[in-house]
Amino acid sequence: MDSKKAIIAGILVLLALWLLYPSRQIKKINDPNVVEIVYMGPGGPLSGALADVIREFEVRSEQEHAKDPKKPIYRVISGQNASRDQTADPTRFLVSVAGNSSPDVIQFDRYAVAEWAARGGFEPLDDYLARDRSAGIDAPQREKFYKPTWDEAMYGGKSYGIPISVDDRVLMYNKDSFRRAGLVDANGVPTPPKTWEQTRDYLRKLTIIQDNNTGQQMTLEKYFDGLPPGAPKRLNTKAYKLVNVGFIPMYGNSWLYIFGWMNGGEFMSADGRTVTLNDPKIVSALIWLKEIYDELGGYSGVKAFEAGFQGNALDPFITGKVAMKIDGYWQINTLGQFARNVDFGTAPPPLPQATIDAGTEKLSWIGGWTYSIPATAKNKEAAWELIRYLTSKDAIGMRIEAERQFAQAEGRFYFPEQSPQKEINVWQYQKYVYDDPTIDAKYKEAIRTYNDLLPYSRYRPITPIGQQLWNYHITAAEESLDGTKPPKVATDDANRVLQIQLDRFFSPSNGIVIRSWTWFFVMYAIIAVILGSLAFFWDTSLSMRRRVARLLGLSAKTGDSIIEGAAGGFTRSQWFGGYVTITPWLIGFLVFTGGPMLFSLVISFCRWDILSNPVVTGFENYRLMWDDQKVWKSLGNTLFMILSVPLGIVLSLAIALLLNQGTKLLAGWRTIFYLPSIVPVVATSLLFVWIFNPQEGGLLAGIIDTFSFHHLQSPKWLQDPSWAKTSLILMGLWGAGGGMILWLAGLKGIPQSLYEAASVDGASTIQQFFNITIPQLTPYIFFNFIMGTIGTLKVFDQAFLMTQGGPQDATLFYVYHLFNNAFRYGQMGYASAMAWLLFAITLVLTAVQMRLSRRWVHYDTA
């Protein structure tokens, strides 16, 4: 290397770095009058409407301060997070709480508030409320809110969040479809179904199917009439396909929760100590749902039909593909934007006749967000000031006005969000909807239906295992509807797991609570010293190596043949050179990597929810893992994905071989094949939805249709549990270009003389490939195998970004399950135990590969 050039280059780089280093325009404020409030909300930094409101809050505090210098000036710091939301990805929130840098005010998904409040993550707000009430300050008090919205954020009798938004669900129906099917009253006005029994009848009249051979269309009712008597009422999906569907129970935003409640079921006992997912009422609701799906030809078929659905203007409800659905309030914006010409109506969701007879007239369910104060917040008083302001009518009015302007700047109708505060809800709709002559009557009617149902709404059970209950209730529903398990068995299975988790929460196993971590650093140092000396003796003492080899039954040769110079000790330059060169890595390991690894090992023997101190529980986590079916299922899924490693190697090698044929414009071709591995996932996820759409519009489905025999049906790709992983592998192969680079290099490195010699001996191209090319490439194949395996065992992104582990846990990968446990279920200890099991598996697989490599990897350098 030219040292002068290197020095100049170094100076230039340093200069560039110095120039580039981003300065902050605003310095940290050291004014004692200024109190900083850290705000964390979903969807990125503060902007638009909320930013205006916050600015107003700051200005007002300045004015107050001018009047009374004892009052502080508030500054709201935002931009804390840009994860999708705290429930889907609470990583950012939990890390900041654990790191004692938690926000002061957080916008949190309401149903998850109880889960983290139960673990001490949030500050109870009752004292603040009581104080404001006795002082006569206008504050967000419970009686101002719709009861379900407030109660959802309560745990153990205390309030942990002030509701800021709410959305309930109604039945939406397409009046055109109803007219077409003759579902009208005497005056020709379409009538929505009121009962489950009616719904089923409507479904048959509204569903239109098409004969695959003749192209004839008819209603499902007519098809059933044509069946021989006694035949099961189930659509034959081989001969017919769905064109329009009257009602898909789980499409829209209606989960088993709402159907269970409709049928009079409860998911938790009143005292919150018993999980009742297998309540007979819930099981019978599941049976009813399954019957509906079966009439339509089965759950997976309907799912595949749904996969063709798109959003916005192509929303299946807007295009008439789905005549009825139960969906949430936010749909009103889609309808406002794209359904101005669609005649639709809304009604309370239909109930079973028995429930109506028992006195329940209507029912819906809600979700929404709250403002909460994390227990570790630094400025709780200031945080409460901000919350009180943000939930005041002034602030909400301002926000609504700003949102309206923003919506209209984009040319959209503006419908305010439903407000959990009764008075504000009435006021805002009067002003912005009912009194606005430009808004069509059907929207006003729909908004009325939504608002009328608010007091009748249910919410997800308040329990420390809320997220698990949610996930398992989906699994149980999917298993039942798909016929994998009978509804009773599926709910029993899920119930058992959940009950164990709940019992563990309420009566945790005893153990030592870890409060101080001094011993950890001592232990870390001791372990480092012990490992270091062991390695030293192993490498410097031949007799010890022989003894160990004998002990382990290895051949004496293994003991001897480690490295040169071992027997006679090492030269000073070897000692010095070796340790100087690896020092950067060694320091990095000791300071930044080793500690966290050892920490996770220690934590794997503890129960730890991140928010409180860990409790030592010995091998409990490992024992629980043994019983956790999802661990083994996810491990199986992950091991299946290892298939992608050889496939990727073959494909990328094939590309490299193609490019190695003396191709012109090599740089261009290489770049082209490399492209897919650098396109960001945000951009490709939309594309893959289209590619894997199993309906006519889908790209792959279309290709298969064109090139194959008529009766060969396209698989349902990501919708089908047995194809989902394969689809992901196919997706991954797109990135094979990334691996191609290594092969090209390897191919370039094979001496041409070898081929020439082989040609002289009369070897064919194929013989040359297998006897020269492949053996010469083995070091690269080896590297790819090792890194591919390690990488695949940690596969996570696809499940996290695209499939969320579905369908039916088919893409529940090990690390995704681990992530769920760590950050969504509050079981970091368990997650760590899982990590170390994975570590052991990876280590074994790598060791086996290393051992086997001696037989087939060909190093030709001495």
Added chain:
Amino acid sequence: MKRTPLHQLLVYFLLLLGAVVFTFPFIWMVSSSMKVDREMFTEDLKVLPNTPRPMARSPYVDDAYFSSLKPGAIGVDVLQPELEKLVEASGFPIPEDVDRAVARREIARGLYQRLGARISGEIWNGTSDKPASAAAIIEAARTVVDQELVRQTFVQIYRFAAVASVRIRDQGINLFDLAADETPANRWTLQGSARSTLTDFNDQGKPAAKLSYDFASGPDIRLVGDFQAPADVSQMKSVRIDIHPDDTWHNITLTLEHSGRKFVSERQNFLSNFDWATYTWQHASDDDKSTKLRQWIVLNDAGPSDVTDPKQIRMTLDIHRVNQAYAWANKVKNNYIRTAEQIPFWRYVRVSVFLVLANVVLTVISCSFVAYGFSRIVFPGRDLLFLVLLATMMIPSQVTMIPSFLIWKSLGAYDTLTPLWFGAAFGSAFFVFMLRQFMMGIPRDLEDAARIDGCGFLRIYWHVILPLIKPSLAAIAVMTFIGVWQDFMGPLIYIADQRLYSLSFGLYAFSVQVSNNPALTMAGSVLMTLPIIIIFFLAQRYFIQGITLTGMKG
């Protein structure tokens, strides 16, 4: 190996085939980035964006809107004449400012699409014993098609330009309607070379002034409005005008005059899309430098003006005709401008470039140094340490995230860029392993020769090893570049201050905020990908060469 023409043909065929498959995601991303939201959600998804149509006359009827109809049992051509008669019979008054024959034809096509959903399937598709017939369908259509349905269909294809309310905003959050007591058309006077008229009308309940124009007589339209504000306007912040664009992609700019100064818009806006929208122009202010989503166009001072009355405001809206090529250019750049403008794009780029440079330099130095030790020097504990190095790659980062965070925080590095680059000084296990494999292939003789000449290990590293692996370091540099450029988990965890966001993270945050507009996300993704492609294209020669040389074979 043999190189017959047939062989070559086959190679190029396969390469082309592969190229089609492999460039597809990229092409899709680029073309989507030029679409308007509407085109992202259509029944027949096309790869290329629709052609913009810079009409010379407006209002007009969009005859491309119903160009691809889903065919029923009886085709649209058969039914068209009868449907046109139904349109006529419905009594719906088609406005005089459009070509009525075209309007009738297009309404008929639109009706065809809607009838498929309105008429019962037995009639529309026919049954086995009674096949579909045009007569039966028209018979059924007669009961469905009324004036309201025709009106709804016409609204979908009627394109017009219009202006409605004009508002200004003060430094706070107060908005003032200007000339609220005037009708929308009376607020403006028309100038400019093109023939144009403003007429008051009511668009679905909204009072507005429709702008009819014909560019045959000239390329410019100018609307001048003189307004009296309720208060002193020297401190006003922004202007908001409700505009209904006519989807022609013509340019529109605002010139604002008040308090004796004249202000012109920093860039043009376009008459794109066909929904009411509020166009906002804002004086240069601190907002421009903030991290707010920027949904306004900046007004720059352009000298003195004769409007000096403290309450008087003059606005001049200039619409300038574009030709087909410019319309395309407008459409292509539209989403890019919006993306780069709405976020502090260059600030993010600067952070990203800093991180990339620091990471690349440190990674290359540290990894080559460490790999040298692991591959070329025999020292006690080497194999165990190497195993440890491999093992660090086997623990999922999810469980070490919190302790790592605690370490960085205790070092005072939370909410600084340090955790995102300083770690590179300690090498990365993956690259050390990779480089070690390459260095293992270098023949001993070279090193021995140097040693005989009296070189220590440092000089061997500098003078023998580095030159040999220099090109493969280029490979690592490129891979580090890509990794750091795209990383967003690091900033998510360690950065709280938006001013320190990197480009990937900033764009991610942006895409979450505009999730209803995927085209903007695509534009952002393209902006992020382009530098990588260029770097890869330029560096890949070294990249390949590098690994080859280290093999030292042949």
